[in-house]
Amino acid sequence: MAEFKEKSFENETVNVDGNNYENCKFKGCTMIYSGGSDTHVNGCSFDDCKWQFDGAAANTMGFLRAFYHGMGEGGKQMVEATFTSIRQA
Secondary structure (H helix, E strand, C coil): CCEEECCEEECCEEECCCCEEECCEEECCEEEECCCCCCEEECCEEECCEEEECHHHHHHHHHHHHHHHHCHHHHHHHHHHHHHHHHHC
């Protein structure tokens, strides 16, 4: 795991999997998350960044999208409950 503290990233593609970012600044970056473990982001700021989900993370997003749009009210409730639990953590 790489550790970055108080580093600035600008107009870069950043693969965040497995890294630790503390009090970093990201401006105009493409942030890529592939579902890797031990990724930590704390106290960072993001200005005009885009998030891209690849691999296992993209599969999870597709699963949630399919449930929300294809499983009726129960699917929507499951996805909303997932986001509610994320907000409460």
